[in-house]
Amino acid sequence: MKLKTTLMSIAIGTSILASGQQPIYLDKTKPIEERVEDALSRMTLEEKVRMCHAQSKFSSAGVPRLGIPEIRMSDGPHGVRAEINWNDWGYSNWTNDSITAFPALTALAATWNPEMSAIYGKSIGEEARYRDKNVMLGPGVNIYRTPLNGRNFEYMGEDPYLSGEMVVPYIQELQKNGVAACVKHFAFNNQERWRGSINVVLSDRALYEIYLPAFKKAVVDGGAWSIMGAYNQVWDEHCCHNSRLLNDILRGEWGFDGAVITDWGGAHDTKQAALNGLDIEMGTWTNGLTSESKSPYSDYYLANPYLNMIRSGEVPESTVDDKARNILRLIFRTAMNPDRPFGSATSPEHYAAAKRIGDEAIVLLKNNGILPLDPAKYKKVLVVGENAVRFLNEGGGSSELKVKDMFTPLDALRNTYGNGVTYAEGYRSGRAMYEREDRITQNTLDSLRNQAVAMAKDADAVIYIGGLNKNAFQDCESTDRREYNLPWGQDKIIEELVAVNPNVIVANVTGNAYAMPWLDKVPAVIQSWYLGTMIGPSMADVISGKTNPSGKLPFSFPKRLEDNGAHSFGAESYPGIEREGKSPQQQYLEDILVGYRWHDTKKIPAMFPFGHGLSYTTFEYDKASLSSNLMEGDKSITVTVPVTNIGKVAGKEVVQLYIADEKSSLPRPLKELKGFKKVELNPSQTKVVKFEITPDDLKFFDDKAHEWIAEPGKFKVYIGSSSTDIKSTLQFSYK
Structure with missing residues (x-):
C-alpha cells in the first residue's frame, strides 16, 4: 500500500511537471512560505483534514493528487526502530532493517561534549535517510526529576542548561540529512506511572527555569522541525492539546513554525485538538506500545469528527489551514527536499561514532x-x-x-x-x-x-x-x-x-x-x-x-531515595495522589530545586554529585581570573582558568562553571550550571579555558512580572570539576 501510494505521488508530480505548468509549490527555488501557500490553495478541505491524522502506525497522509508525499516516522532516540506493521504493533520481520544502536541519551549527556552530540545527530540522521524516514521521534529532553522514572535513560539528565547545550548540535546535524527531529515529550513527562492521565501542578518559576529551557533551546537555537506532545496533563489539560503550552509558549513566545505531533494515544478531545495547537494525531485509543484501537483512522479525533465540526461551523476552517501549513512546511523540509543527502546504515563510520561516544560517556x-x-x-x-x-x-x-x-x-x-x-x-x-x-x-x-x-x-x-x-x-x-x-x-x-x-x-x-x-x-x-x-x-x-x-x-546519585527532592515530600510529590472522579495529581513541591540544586541548597550530600567523574590522570586547576569585577548593562565578563594534566597519561577534563546570586528578591538555588568546556590534555600540558558570562546567565524568572530579570548585586563564580568539587571561587558585581 505504501509503495503504491508513493509511486502514484511521483507519477502525478511528474505529470504536472511535464505539462509545462509547474506550480509554485513544486519549485524548490521559491521561498518555502510561497510554496506552502500555493499548495494550500490547491487542497480540498477533506485533503487538509486527512493530513492531520495517521494513516498507519507510523505514517500520515500526503496529497497524492498533487504529488505531495506522506510523512514516514520512526521511533528511536538512539537508533532507527525496526519496521512496524501498517496497522498493528507487530514487527514486519523485514531482513533489511537492522541498524546501529547508538548510546542512550543519558550516555550522550554524560560525555558533556557537544561535539559528540553533533556526531550522534549526523550518524542517526544518515541511518534514518537510509531507511527513508522523514521524522525521527526524538531526542528527548525531559528533566530527570526522580531516579524511579522508567524512561530517564532516553533523556539528558537533571540540568536544563546541560540538556539544552547538548540537544542543539544533535538536532542541527540530524536535520542536515533532511530528517526532522521530533523533540519530546513536551512537557513534564517525568514519570511513567499514570503517564496518560496524571495532572502536574507546578509553579511558573519551575516551568520556565527547569522544565522548559531545553525545549526552548531545541526550538530557538536548534531549529527543530517538529515537537511531540506528552501524555500527561498540566493545568488539567492534556499536553498534546494544551493551549498555554502549544499556542502561548511554543508558538507565541518561541516562534515555533514546525508541526506538533501527538504521542501515540495522546489526544483526547476533537475541539481541544482543533483549537489548541495540535497538528498531527498519530495514535488514538492506544497505550503507545501494545494495545490496538478498534476504530479506523477516519474516526480519530482529528479525522471525520474534526471534518464534521468544520462543516457545521463549530470550529473555523482557519484552524485546519494553520495545521496544513505546518504539515506542508514539514513535508517540504523533509520528504519533498530534493537536496537531501543519501543515507547509510551500520557503516564502519557509524560504529566508530558509537564507540567514540561510548568511550567519552x-x-x-x-x-x-x-x-x-x-x-x-x-x-x-x-x-x-x-x-x-x-x-x-x-x-x-x-x-x-x-x-x-x-x-x-x-x-x-x-x-x-x-x-x-x-x-x-x-x-x-x-x-x-x-x-x-x-x-x-x-x-x-x-x-x-x-x-x-x-x-x-x-x-x-x-x-x-x-x-x-x-x-x-x-x-x-x-x-x-x-x-x-x-x-x-x-x-x-x-x-x-x-x-x-x-x-x-x-x-x-x-x-x-x-x-x-x-x-x-x-x-x-x-x-x-x-x-x-x-x-x-x-x-x-x-x-x-x-x-x-x-x-x-x-x-546526581542520592544516597537514599528520600534524599531526592521529589521524594522528600512523599506521595503528593511522587507518584501523585489519586482523586475521586478526576485524574491523579502530583505537585512539584521541590519547585526549582531539582537535582544538585536540591542537594546543595538543602545541604543534603549526594552519594555522587552532579558533574562527578574521575580519570586515570590528575588535573590541576590554577587560580581562575575575571576580566572585570563589574558587569554593566549588556556587557559580558570573561573567566579564564588554566588547567594542567600533571599525571602520566593523556586525558580529558570537563571544566564546569556555576554562578550564585548572593542576594535575590526571590529564593534561588545555591548555584547553577552556566558553562562547561571539555578539554583534552597530554601529560604536562596546560590549556587556558575561557568562559563568557552574560547578563542572561544571571537571570531568574519573576513569575509575578512574567519576565526574566537580572537584579543588581553581587554574584559568585564557581569553577570546578563537579558541582561539589570547586577549585576556584570568584566574585563580581552587576549593575
Missing part, C-alpha cells in the same frame, strides 16, 4: 588504584552479571532496536584479557517485556549467586556487570521502578563477592541512579550506560586503560 565513580586493570598482571578474571551478555537493545518500549551487531562486554573482555576470562551469570531477570515480567524463583537466584561466589575465590579480579535492563519496572517505557536498590538480589551478590575476593570492580549498566550499600567495600565503581552496538569495546577499553574515562554524571 563512561563515568569512573570510584577508584582506589585498581583501575586500569592491567592485563599483564590480572590473568584470571571472572566476569559476573547478566548484563555482560544480555542484548540491552531489547525491551524498553519504543526505544527497542533491531541491531545488525552487538559487541557484548564479555566478548570484549575476553579479547582484552585472553583465555583467563571466565563467566558466571550471577542472577537472572527474564525476557525483555513491557508491562509485565518473568518470575524468577528464589532457588534459581540463590543457585546462580552461589556459583558466582564460588568461582570468585580463585580469580585474580572480579568484574561485576549488572545493574538494570529494559524489562518492565526497570528502565522501561510504561512502568516506573519499584525501588531504589538493584533488583534480583544484586546487592547481596556484590556483598558476597567482595567478601571472598577484595578485587571486585563494579561496572554496572543503568540509565538511572541506584543505591550502593556495598560502596565502601568495593575498590572501584564504573557507571556505564546503554551504549548500544559498541558497549563491549567501550567498557573493556576503559577497564583496561586503553581509554582514559572522561564522562561526568548528568544527574
